[in-house]
Amino acid sequence: MTAKLIKGTEIREEILKEIEEEVKQIKEKHGAVPGLVTILVGENPASVSYVTLKIKTAKRVGFKEVQENLPENVSEEELLAMIDKYNKDDSIHGILVQLPLPKHIDEKKVLYAIDPDKDVDAFHPVNVGRLVIGEPKFLPCTPAGIQEMIVRAGVPTDGAEVVVVGRSNIVGKPIAIMMMQKGRGANATVTVCHTGTKDLEFHCKRADILIVAAGRPGLVKAEWIKPGACVIDVGVNRVGISEKTGKPILKGDVDFDKAKEIAGWITPVPGGVGPMTITMLMKNTLNSLKYKLGLL
Secondary structure (H helix, E strand, O other): OOOOOOOOHHHHHHHHHHHHHHHHHHHHHHOOOOEEEEEEEEEEEOHHHHHHHHHHHHHHHOOOOEEEEEOOOHHHHHHHHHHHHHOOOOOOEEEEEEEEOOOOOHHHHHHHHHOOOHHHOOOOOOHHHHHHOOOOOOOOOHHHHHHHHHOOOOOOOOOOOOEOOOOOOOHHHHHHHHHHOOOOOOOOOEEEEEEOOOOOHHHHHHOOOEEEEOOOOOOHHHHHHHOOOOOOOOOEEEEEEEEOOEEEEEHHHHHHHHOOOOEEEEEEOOOOOOOOHHHHHHHHHHHHHHHHOOOO
């Protein structure tokens, strides 16, 4: 039996429509709209593409969107001054600095300068701490997207064995914390695997929900998957260029073609987790306004 596909492209559309409707209602009742500023330093093609998509999505759902493009040689002091300006701007509820930054700028210093109550990426230590103690203001975007996909696909999580492959600060650690908390789409028993794990296959085979964010194409074999398990593949690996289209060939961390015949649910690559990240960034920005208005 072929697994049910959990399509991020479809879930994204559902959530964006919900956000758009809520923005309209808040504007009518409170005369306010979410404000998001995106700060781009330099002209890295991948960063430009990603920021462009964020801007387009923000405008689509009715946000006030401010785009700041800074030259590659901008000083750290100038960038910090810009962040401080938007920290104090009451019309802005989310501040996003696109990474990576040029080498002469301290990324950590920049990210930590953002007001935690406007840190819609949820990278600031204050927001990480809020997450750990179970009182998050914002959820990190990719993990939030993963959890939303699991919930909307109807995958049971209460008491489930969840195995996370990968321990990054952006995906592995936060999704592990989120899945072990009490609440919606959580309350699971979580194991985190990484490069120091001795028998990865053993742990993967135990998983009712397997979340793979290792950045290694085809790492998880089909025979490692428990029949009927939910498989969330976060990996987006470029493995070549298509001769027909000239576009990159993308593969996940899981052997999708074989795994889909064993799993109960599975995310495709592309079109799985990827579309959810910007979607949850929009959700966080909306929530930032709602906190300010006392609606959360």
